Amino acid sequence: ILGKQAIDDDANQTGQMFAALMGWGQGTFASEVELQDGKVQVTREIDGGAETVSLKLPAVVTTDLRLNEPRYAKLPNIMKAKKKQLDTLSPADLGVDTTPRLKTVKVSEPPKRQGGVKVADVAELVDKLKNEAKVI
Incomplete structure (x- = not known):
């Protein structure tokens, strides 16, 4: 069961892509x-x-928002929750290895791009693409 909304849109993509990748039916x-x-x-x-x-x-x-009725916390339960002890666990307590498995070898900026050139008309553009850029 998945939700339909992401934090940035309402596209409903994750569930459908997951179903396609797994080869399962979807509702x-x-x-x-x-x-x-x-x-x-x-x-x-x-x-x-x-x-x-x-x-x-x-x-x-x-899911759609009509699937379940939300439960609202009552004030006495909120006060009880504030008094509950919170256990703090580390990844090691749960048997999880957090050792980095990737090593950054090098980080560098890409080379600066040259500025563009304005052309007067289509004929000049075609000439520059053909003779200078050699793309056509």
Whole structure:
């Protein structure tokens, strides 16, 4: 299950690309999801109403905001959460090796580009492309 929005747009690309790379079916913009005997039924809103698709598992499902009702924290629970102890773990505590595996050999700026040239007309442009740049 993936969301449909990225931090920079609302393109719904990640789920669809992931499904294509894995060769799995996909149900996008899910407003209702139901699991049944190795399949998933995904209901989504379309222009004319609602559409339901049935997908064989494994499958990729991207969600819509209507999929779940958000839960709002109550003040007593917020106060209890402030008193909870937060455990701080290092990557080593979790058995994760964070040793760098890449080495930067060299960093340099690209060479400066030469300034462009203005031409008076198309004939002069074609002449410069043919004789100086030798691209045509």
